[in-house]
Structure formats: structure tokens, C-alpha cells
Amino acid sequence: MKNNEVQLRRWFLFAVAAVGILLGILTFTFVNEVRDQLWEQSVGTIIESTRQGENALNIQLREDFSSIISIKKYLEKLPADARESVMDIVTEFSKMENGVSLYLQDGTCVPEKDGPDQYMADQFLMEYGIVNPHISSSTGVNVFDFYTQVKLADGSINYLVKEYNVAAIASEFSLSFYNNAGFSYIINTGGDVLIRSPHPGSNKTVKNIFDMLPAGKNDSRAMEEFRQALVSGKSGWAVFAYGDADAVFCYVPMKGFSDWYLLSIIPEKVVSAQTYDILRRTIFFVAAVSLAIIMLALVYILQMKRTYHKLRTQAAYIDHLYNAVPEGVALISRDTPFRFIQINHEGLRLLNYPEYASNDALREKQLRELIHPDDWESTKLCFQEAMEKEQKISYVSRFRRLDGTWFWAAGIIMLGTFIKIYPIVGLAFFFFSRQKVRLLVSCLFWGLVCFVIPVLYTPGIEYVISQYIDWFERLKVKNMLNMFADPQNISLLGVVRKISGNPDYSDMWLIIPGLILFCIPYLRISQYKYPAFRFMLLANVLLFVVLFSTGSEASGYIIAMIGVAIWYICSVSPHKKYTYWLWITTLVIVGLSTTELVPSIVRNGLIRPYVIKAWPCIVVWLTICYEMCFLDFSHSPYKHITT
Secondary structure: OHHHHHHHHHHHHHHHHHHHHHHHHHHHHHHHHHHHHHHHHHHHHHHHHHHHHHHHHHHHHHHHHHHHHHHHHHHHOOOOOOHHHHHHHHHHHHHHOOOEEEEOOOOOEEOOOOOOOHHHHHOOOOOEEEEEEEEOOOOOOEEEEEEEEEEOOOOOEEEEEEEEEHHHHHHHHOOOEOOOOEEEEEEEOOOEEEEOOOOOOOOOOOOEHHHHOOOOOOOHHHHHHHHHHHHHOOOEEEEEEEOOEEEEEEEEEOOOOOOEEEEEEEEHHHHHHHHHHHHHHHHHHHHHHHHHHHHHHHHHHHHHHHHHHHHHHHHHHHHHHHHHOOOOOEEEOOOOOOEEEEEOHHHHHHOOOOOOOOOOOOOOOEHHHOEOHHHHHHHHHHHHHHHHHOOOOOOOOOEOOOOOOOHHHHHHHHHHHHHOOHHHHHHHHHHHOOOHHHHHHHHHHHHHHHHHHHHHHOOOHHHHHHHHHHHHHHHHHHHHHHOOOOOOOOOHHHHHHHHHOOOOOOOHHHHHHHHHHHHHHHHOHHHOOOHHHHHHHHHHHHHHHHHOOOOOOOOOHHHHHHHHHHHHHHOOOOOHHHHHHHHHHHHHHHHHOOOOOOOHHHHHHHHOOOOHHHHHHHHHHHHHHHHHHHOOOOOOOOOOOOO
């Protein structure tokens, strides 16, 4: 037995190590995913800010263009002999809208205060358009213009022009990022700088943006992709060597301008600084929590080890005395219906139980199940008389010997499985059956019956098979939908999935170690005979189906809490304070965390995102696994359970 204990400890440590390695891998994956997501979020924020700056400028220019179009339409409606009125209207409008002028067909312009910009003479190529920044010949100021053609009633072709001061536009619509660490340019699709930012980091002399990107420090492929994106009118981002360090380039096409782009430049280290700070805090938190769990586990194991051998010796001595009695001795509850608590080896032999049967083999069986029907009433009267008089009474009765069957139990398991797949876990008690072959045959029989019955009232067996296939496919779809759903995946799987935010890994990385921990207690064959051990397996099963299912909901924890209650009653742990406070904590958190008693800000900001409802049940399940692997259930702390 000692060798078995050592082997079990090794298996347990192996399982713990496997879980630790898996958690380490998940943590590494989580950190990488968080880093990438934070980077994408930061870049997305910059692109969105750039887009907002572009939108603000576009709205301003669009409003101005609408005003110009209104004046154009009004001028074109005037009669041919109203030329003087045209001049007066344009002059008055230029007083309200600065920079507006009308270039006449004869080369003059209205108003005549500064004279026409000679650069404009060769730019009137279309009905309307925009003129790139240039030095005005009339004012000597760097400007850009947009124009629209005006056909007057006398047949002359003229152009209404709106002029913008480049410096004023750059100052008004220049973007600032990360505490003024970033700045922006307006460029065309060829990379030519049209409008420069007044930011100190902005290059004031370079004419093309690609001239600022040395080919030796930057990937030629990335440069070409950036160039093609500008030509194609796409928005996006790229990282290039700019000056002495790397910088993030975010570019957004300007609506309404055929080849203009708003380009934002931010140092890469500034963007990454926030991401690295969050990652450092996350890693520190995970490390602190892991260390705390390890310390608590070590303290718990050391305390358990101190009392284990003492309890084991006492239990073995009591068992020896009880089973040494050469008569059949049974302990039965005082309350109706008189349930068996224990029976010694001689009593089991008399009832034709096998030699390896435990003293708890009749646990929870009613006395009436073993008494011959003709003798039951007299036997019941004898028991009642003995309790009333509190004295010894002798009587004679006929007892039934062992003749049990799992036929109907298998029917219930298979029926439940076909209705809701969870009851399949009833087969977890297969190893406790004394008639394993009969149980398997019964399961096959009832499974066939449950499969065939629908054929009787459906189009046929092909239809039934197709429904099962569709059901299986729907289960896979539902599993994907449950991953990050708020009301679902309240489980151990959901804790890891929702905290990590990673949809790509398989849940089998968690389910397989869980199954290993679940199955290790089956190696303790010597403990099968004790009801407390079997009840602990029942508690394990009830918690497992909830903690390792993506479909677990808050209401489903009624199943898990039954398992928690069974564990609390049947636990043989000598550490009563730990068991008691874990029970109270689980009861409070699971019972109240998702109710209106908890403020909504706590429920929505902490309980649901981090699946807090599942945490205490996870601790209880791990505790059950440990107790089933290492503790002796030959003497449970309770005398009997009545229902």
C-alpha cells in the first residue's frame, strides 16, 4: 500500500507539473496576444485620430466649396447685360469669404486688390479641381486653391477661385499624438509633401516623403508596399527607420482630393511604451498569484502529512476489531426506513457478498430490501419496540442474499444521455459495479432502444442518422459561440478563455490534464469499498461536467453546488477550518455573485469578464482530486446520511 501511495504521489506531481507547464505556455501565449492586441489598438487609435483630422479638414473645404457652388449658380442665372452686377456680387462675397476671386476670360480677376496669381493661368484644365500648394505671384505666400468654372450668360468662360493659406491650414488641422510626440504631413500619392506640420520634429526642407526614408535602413519590400498603397488609395500603417529611430507611419486618403493623403508619424518607442508597461504589470500579477498558490499548496500538503499516518493507524485498528467478530454485525439508522450504515465481513459472507466487499457495501440500502416480504412487518415492529424500550430484542427473520442488477440503471443512464448528453457521466461508476459485463450489455441494449424508437415515428433511419449528424455539427457551432459569450462558458475553460482573450487554442489542452486528474483516483482500488470515496467521486463528477463544459451557465451551478455539498459532508480532511471556510466562500460567491445584491459595476466589470463565479468551484474540484488521491476513506467523519 505504501508503494501505491508513493506511485500516486508521483502521478499527482506529474499531473501538477503538466498543468503548470500548460499554464506557462498559456501565459506566454496570453502575453504575446495581449502585446499584439495592444499594439493593434494603439495603431488603430492613431489611424482613427488621423482619419478624424482628415474628416475635419474635408468638412471645412466641403462647406467652402458648397458656398462657391451656390455663388456660381447664381452668377450663371444673371442676364448677359448684367456684367457689372457680376463684378459687384463677387466683390461683396470676397469681403465675407476671404480668398475668393473670379478669374475672367480676359486674364483679369475680381477683386483687383492684389492682381491675379499668374500660376493659376495654366491650372484651369477642368470644370472644377484643386491646385496644389505653390507660391502666389500676387502675395508671395504659400497657398493652395480650388476652382470651379462659371459660364456667364454672355458666353464667357470664367473661373471662381477659393485660395487657402497653407500655413494657416497646417496650424488649424495639424494633429498631435502622445503628448506632442507625433505630427502629420499632407502628401500626394507620389509622396510629394504638400503641407508640412509646424511641429519641431517635422522636416522643413524635404520635398518627398520617401527622401526621408533611407533605403539602407528600411526594407525595400515594405517601402514598395507603402508606395503601392498610396497609389491605390488605401489606408494603413507601416514602421520605418526615420531619423535616428523607428517610427510608425499611419496614412489615410483625403476624401474629395484625388491624390492627397494625411500622413501621421509617431516614434515607435513612444507607441510601445504604454504596451510594455501594461505587460509588465500583467506578468507581475500572474507571477504573484502563482507564487501565492504554490505557497498555499505547500502549507496544505505539509499539514495533511502530519496527521495522515495517525489517522490511518487508528482506522486500521478499529476495522480489525469490527471485522474480527465471528457473527454478522450491522449498524442501521434509527429512523424509518432503517438504512444500513455498515456491516462486518461475517455479515457480508452470510449475505453471499464476495470476500473483497467492503463494510460499506450495503450503505444507504433499506432494511426492507433484504428482509423477506412476509417477515417485514414483524421485523419493523421489533425494531420500533427496541427503540422505544431501549433494550435488546431477539427475533428471527429471513434475509435475501445478493441478487442485484444494473439493467434499469443502464436504461436511465442511456435515456438521460439521449435527452441531454451530461448523464453519460453516470458511467464513471462503472468500476464500482460487481456485474460489469451485464452493465455494458444493458447499456448497449438501451442505447439501441433509444436509437431505434425515433425511427417508428419519423421518415426512416436515414433521417434519424442525419438528425444526429446535424446535432453534432450544431454542438460544434454552439461551442464556438459559447467561447466568449457572457451568460455561457462559466467554467474552468471559460476562466482561461476569457482572461486570455485567445480564441485560437483548443480546449483539449485543459480538458486532457483535467481528465488525468479525474482518473488518477481510479488507481486506488482499495478505496472502492468505502462509500465516502464513492460519494467523493460523485462530487467530482458533478463539478467536472460544469467546469469542463463551454455551455455552463449560472443556473447550471445548481449541479456543481450539489457536488460541493457532497464534498463538504464526505470530506475526510483533518483540516476542518480550510474545509469550512472554502465551503462558506463557495456558497457566498457562487450563490450571490451574479445576483442583484452585487452592484452592477462589480458584476459587469469584474464578476462576468473574469468568470469569478467558477473560481471557488475550481479550488473545490482540485481539493477533491487531492483528497481522493491521498487520503484514507475507511473512516469517514460522518456516521450516516439519511434522505
